[in-house]
Amino acid sequence: MADSLYDRLDPVDQSIVIALRRDGRRPFREIARELGVSESMVRKRARRLLDEGWMRIIAISDPLALGVPVVATTYAKVRPASLDEVVESLARYESVRYLATCVGAHNLVVESLHGSNAELHAFLQEELGSDAIVGYETMQVVRITKSVWDWELGDDGSPAPPAPHDRAAPSRRPRSRTTHPRRNP
Numbered sequence: 001m002a003d004s005l006y007d008r009l010d011p012v013d014q015s016i017v018i019a020l021r022r023d024g025r026r027p028f029r030e031i032a033r034e035l036g037v038s039e040s041m042v043r044k045r046a047r048r049l050l051d052e053g054w055m056r057i058i059a060i061s062d063p064l065a066l067g068v069p070v071v072a073t074t075y076a077k078v079r080p081a082s083l084d085e086v087v088e089s090l091a092r093y094e095s096v097r098y099l100a101t102c103v104g105a106h107n108l109v110v111e112s113l114h115g116s117n118a119e120l121h122a123f124l125q126e127e128l129g130s131d132a133i134v135g136y137e138t139m140q141v142v143r144i145t146k147s148v149w150d151w152e153l154g155d156d157g158s159p160a161p162p163a164p165h166d167r168a169a170p171s172r173r174p175r176s177r178t179t180h181p182r183r184n185p
Contacts, residue, residue: 009054012037016045017055024057062144063113070114071141074128075106082132083107090127095119106137 009017012035019031028046032039049055063071078086083101090096090110098111114120120140128136 009049012041013045013049013054016042017049020046020055020057060147062147064141064144068113069116070120071144072110072112072114072120072138073141074110074112074124074136074138076108076110076128076136077106077134078108079132079134080107082130086127086130086132093123093127095123 015035016031019026019034028042029039032042035042050057076086086108087099087101090099090108093112095112095114096110097113098109100109101107102109112120112123114123117140120138124136124138
């Protein structure tokens, strides 16, 4: 069974999560055999873990390799009193693919996909042009070298080594960067 920091899950659930994290298409029959439990137990537990939001099984792709014209990462400094409102507004955009509240010089990270530079510009003007935004910095992503969405920690709390299928994406183009400071009213 797994020895993991997923301490809110029992050892069987932890092992199922770890097995599916390494290969989301792995048959429940194989996982059951490895864990010494029935296939129906693995199927029922995996369904419960999915239904309760403990895990999602998804395909991770490189949007640039798939032909998305503009991939952008924006670091914004939002007035603390307006942060929740800004986050809720941004979360409604289909183009926003990653949204995180942070601690540091910027308190919001937005990763978004756009059909053109003009569409990115309109998005930034519309959403980040409000008085709630103190300033922001947007970088257009032109090459994804590594994209690992694996959150397992080792026993010491450091990131666990990547699964064997982790590999770097092929090289593409150089980076461009745009900064947009705003004055405090």
